[in-house]
Amino acid sequence: MADSHPVKTSVKVRHCLTPDVDGESVDQHLYRSMIGSLMYLTASRPDIMFAVCLCARFQANPKLSHLSAVKRILRYLRYKPKLGLWYPKTDLFDLVAYSDSDYGGYNLDQKSTSGGCRFLGNRLVSWQCKKQSTISQSTAETEYIAAALCCSQVRLIHHQMLDYGITFHETPILCDNTAVPHITKNPVQHSKTKHIEIKHHFIRDCVEKKHIQIVEVKTNKQTADIFTKAFDSTRFAQLVEMLGMINFQ
Structure with a gap:
């Protein structure tokens, strides 16, 4: 891939990746080793997280179309080989989280994808x-489930930071869905929420105990968008910048 043509995004906007049962099979060991290497790389390159997770769903029976999608990620890495996270020491130490999801974005089983990220100041951690x-019956449900997953990650950071004598209160989780803040504050089960699994409702307890707070944010300011769906090159570049990634020369 060293001489391949670089691309500006890690996945096509309309990728339409499916099991491709009738497609040409490829070497499973090669495909899995490529996915494994890329999964390792996501520890420092969050910009390829969605694309890698998407391709990882087809490791059981990879086809040529799936291998092409993986090679596109490598072509993107060739376009931005020195992109990385920057952690300035002179920065705020406030914990802020972003939570987002698509709605039925996976065209095979209509399940949604949850995405989230946590910042200490401007540092992505x-x-x-x-x-x-499960298949969600509304955008409110899928956003609520994504917020609950993000909340569990925030609580993990809370417990880890206690070892350093640092305590956080009412950590904001920014969500671009209006219904989610109302659901977390309303303990009454009604027709729009009674079908949501009980395990996701622990977020209400966290809000009540003031561990977190759900804050609505505009979609164009939703940093976690990059972990849920594919974008064109302009929006993708904006989201990469919002993650705090810079190009090291």
Whole structure:
């Protein structure tokens, strides 16, 4: 891939990746080793997280179309080989989280993808991209589930920072869905929430105990968007910058 043509995004906007049952099979060991290497790289390159997780879903029976998608990630890395996270020491130490999801974005089983990231000041410290285990019946439900997953990661950081004598209160989780803050503050189960699994409702307890607070944010300011779906080159570049990544010369 050293002489390949570079691209500006890690995945096509309309990628349409499916199991491709009738497609040409490729070497499973090669495909899995490529995915494993890229998963290792996501520890310092969150900009490829969504693309790698998407391709990782087809490791059981990889096809040529899946291998092409993986090679596109390598072509993107060739376009930005020195992109990385910057951690300035003179910065704020406030914990802020972003939570987002797409709605039924995976065209095979109509399941949604949860994405989230946590910042200490302007320093990105953790992130995740995960396909939800159940099919959501509304955008409010899928955003609520994503917020609950993000909340568990925030609470983990809370406990870790206690070892250093640092305590956080009412950590904001920024979500671009209006319904989520209302659901977390309303303990009454109604027609829009009664079907949501009980395990996700622990976020209400965290809000009540003032561990976190759900704050609405505009979609164009939603940093976690990059972990849930594909974008064109302009929006993708904006999101990479919002992650605090810079190009090291």
